[in-house]
Amino acid sequence: MTRFPLEITEKNYVTFPFFKNDKLLSDSPLCGMSIKAAGSMRFRWNETNENRDKFLKALCEQNGLKALPVELIHSKIVYDIKEGNEADGRQGDGMITCLKEYLPVVTVADCMPVYLYESESGLFGVVHSGWKGTGIIGEAINLAEKNYGVRAENFSVVLGPHIRKCCYIVNQERADYFAENFSPDCVEKLEEGGSCSAGGRGLAVNWNSGSGKLYRLSLEKANLAVLKKAGVPDENIAVCSDCTCCNEKLGSNRRETAEFSARFPNASSDQLSKSFTVQAAFCGWIK
Numbered sequence: 033m034t035r036f037p038l039e040i041t042e043k044n045y046v047t048f049p050f051f052k053n054d055k056l057l058s059d060s061p062l063c064g065m066s067i068k069a070a071g072s073m074r075f076r077w078n079e080t081n082e083n084r085d086k087f088l089k090a091l092c093e094q095n096g097l098k099a100l101p102v103e104l105i106h107s108k109i110v111y112d113i114k115e116g117n118e119a120d121g122r123q124g125d126g127m128i129t130c131l132k133e134y135l136p137v138v139t140v141a142d143c144m145p146v147y148l149y150e151s152e153s154g155l156f157g158v159v160h161s162g163w164k165g166t167g168i169i170g171e172a173i174n175l176a177e178k179n180y181g182v183r184a185e186n187f188s189v190v191l192g193p194h195i196r197k198c199c200y201i202v203n204q205e206r207a208d209y210f211a212e213n214f215s216p217d218c219v220e221k222l223e224e225g226g227s228c229s230a231g232g233r234g235l236a237v238n239w240n241s242g243s244g245k246l247y248r249l250s251l252e253k254a255n256l257a258v259l260k261k262a263g264v265p266d267e268n269i270a271v272c273s274d275c276t277c278c279n280e281k282l283g284s285n286r287r288e289t290a291e292f293s294a295r296f297p298n299a300s301s302d303q304l305s306k307s308f309t310v311q312a313a314f315c316g317w318i319k
């Protein structure tokens with residue numbers, strides 16, 4: 033497995049490559065994500081977001097691509113794009129395709145974007161893997177195997193920037209769900225006085241604690257367990273080491289919501305739900 037940090041430049045997005053046999057792949061699609069400076073990439077079919085439209089238009093024009101959006105719903109639904117219109121007007125959380133002229137785009141804000149590529153068929157894609165959707169990368173690989181006759185062992189997968197266990201503090205119920213469904217080692221009990229970066233700065237982070245114990249959750253470990261089960265070799269997996277909640281150049285649901293509620297203690301739940309920077313995660317033939 034390869035671990036890499038993000039290289040944030042003057043651009044308003046980051047890109048990173050796929051790896052196979054622990055070697056960087058060239059002549060392959062790239063993985064990418066907008067950063068906080070790019071502004072909100074929130075997407076709903078019935079809403080307009082001029083900021084997002086402008087960002088994707090520039091990115092697509094530079095690369096001769098067409099953006100393929102989908103409205104996320106924290107599901108495990110993945111669309112196979114064979115014509116280009118399969119996800120139009122649809123809700124779901126991932127797309128795969130062999131069509132080089134398209135750029136599948138999902139949205140994330142602490143949730144993990146997971147990118148996949150299979151070199152023989154040229155199949156590539158991206159999925160949004162939040163806590164509810166963890167396992168969606170397994171669904172995407174199954175769908176590709178079924179529709180294209182490709183094999184899991186030939187996939188390259190990148191676990192993109194997400195909230196890491198330094199900051200992802202969850203309640204007993206969520207910890208139990210992950211320990212049972214993915215791997216017991218993806219949760220660990222929160223140490224005495226432990227906190228996340230936003231909590232450490234005195235911001236009130238909503239940990240959904242209830243009255244029970246708190247845990248640190250590793251979405252990386254949960255997704256590695258999914259990939260192991262699917263049959264993707266360790267040496268074809270790369271993991272971004274940046275945490276969206278720690279790195280202030282990235283949008284983060286937990287950090288930015290805590291910052292917003294510190295400034296506006298009477299904010300409504302609707303205002304809070306729009307107070308963080310939703311980022312666009314995309315995969316395709318970007319130069």
Ligand SMILES: [Zn+2]
Nearest residue numbers: 198199275278
């Ligand atoms: Zn962190």
